[in-house]
Amino acid sequence: MASEFPKDIGQPPVGGGGMIGRIQRLILKPKDEWSAIDAEPMTVQGILMGWVAPLAAIGPAARLIQSQVFPMSVFGVTWRPPLIGAIVTAVLTWALAIASTYVWALIIDALAPSFGGTKSQISALKAAAFSGTAAWICGIFGILPFLGILAILGLYSIYLFWVGGPMLMKVPQDKAPGFIIVSIIVGAVAMVVASMIALAIGGAMFAMTPNAFGPAGGGTITVGGTTLDTGKLNDAAAKMQAASSSMEASVKGGNGAVKAVDPGALQNLLPGSISGWNRTSVENQGGAAGGIGGSNARAEFQSGDQSFSLSVTDTGVLGNIATLGGALNTSSSKQTTTGYEKSEMQGGNMVEEKWDNQSKSGSYSVLVASRFSVEASGSAPSIDTLKSAVASVNLGQLQSMAK
Incomplete structure (x- = not known):
């Protein structure tokens, strides 16, 4: 039975209820589904815990199973990572995927005005969370080594953001390409940072502080003794906003363009x-x-x-x-x-x-x-x-x- 969509996210349109129905519509008819998502009342907690958390767990769980059931083998030498370390790394990767989605949303929200869009924390989080759907689902291919190449299908998430990102952030069509490119670059960096943290402290125990995913400007995430203060992300967002303005000016060749040193x-x-x-x-x-x-x-x-x-x-x-x-x-x-x-x-x-x-x-x-x-x-x-x-x-x- 398909799991029910969280109540605080709003009921899905008629034609297939639950999370599975929404995934199908988002993949098959993204433009229509983005319009429905844009109109639905949602909360930060509902989006992160009701949508991102279950989907982001697919990839880490698949890789955990793969590492234990189908260990790495090179030139006849087989290596299976310790179970406890593999479990902790999987949990860290999952938790940090949620955190990086929130980070990306903060930056999307900060970037939008630079491209003629409108600031909205909820809309930015919707754009970050629902566009990642394809990539998270394709994480299931990590369960078998020979299926790993199919994970490339997760690049469909780029198309999802291409369709939905500008729509939700009210970015004009003529400025949408710049907004999309900058946002995707930053999103990729956020994921790389998350992976670095997971690998660096993969052998440590983890703990998540209460209300870590609360409103913007507050909350912390503590992982193996390393604390991420979401309040500090405002500074990062401001710097990224300035960078995006410079990038836009560079593309258009206008004032404010950053020219490389000779x-x-x-x-x-x-x-x-x-x-x-x-x-x-x-x-x-x-x-x-x-x-x-x-x-x-x-x-x-x-x-x-x-x-x-x-x-x-x-x-x-x-x-x-x-x-x-x-x-x-x-x-x-x-x-x-x-x-x-x-x-x-x-x-x-x-x-x-x-x-x-x-x-x-x-x-x-x-x-x-x-x-x-x-x-x-x-x-x-x-x-x-x-x-x-x-x-x-x-x-x-x-x-x-x-x-």
Whole structure:
């Protein structure tokens, strides 16, 4: 028997009741169903707990079963993750899928006015929650390894948002493409952040604080000792709104457009030499697509049989997406038998590093002012060499260029 649609979300139209009926109509006749969804009175709790929670559980549950019943096997070596760790990771992934949906809704709500739309927390949450339906349902294909490729059908969720997002947020048709593209990019980043958190603390116990999914501006989610304060998301939303305005201006070529720094200027920031290392080559390039530009300068350094590259990249307005990670105060750390990987916010900049002691190689990067990426990558005596290479670039000057 199909489960009844939560009362506080409103009764579905005649022609098939319950959640199953709504899913069928949303997939087969999305435009008509979006109109019905737009007109129905709903609540934050009803949408998250009555729609997102059950559907978002499909994928994690399927992958949990797959990991235990059909363990990974490569070249005759079979690996099955510990049951407790797999269960905790599945629950974390599920909980964070709900949280990231709420985060995405906050940002959609903040972006709408920049594209001529209307702010509405409930409408934004409807757009985020119901457009994810196809992707969550396709999570069932994760139960069998050979069916995993079918998960690509979940991309139908992009089409669902394409149809319903602008409609619910009252975005004019001529501005809808920009609104959709920016919103989808941010939504994808939110999911990546959620996955990073789940993987980083997959072996820890989790706890969710009461009213975590309450009204905007309040509530926290505590997961394995890591707390996400939804109040901080307002800052992220404001920054994303500014980024979207710049992106829209860039696409149209109007005032306020962010222009990439000349690649020659970036090349001038690269050192001619580094103590003990000779610069063997240097190059720069720049370009734009759809009015959104970027530029890059890169140099190669060598000492004996070791070498690494040092690059400076202007990501333009797209770099502002990284502010989401900063607002969530996310970090991750992974230890391997021969090295480590970690990422964290330092002084408002996202820092990532990776090192392998066996191959004596790795990478170190800093994202300055949510725009300029400075990265050293290759082989060296230690990670300190790569850190020193990045430090040889005047980060303060890059900070000034971002203004």
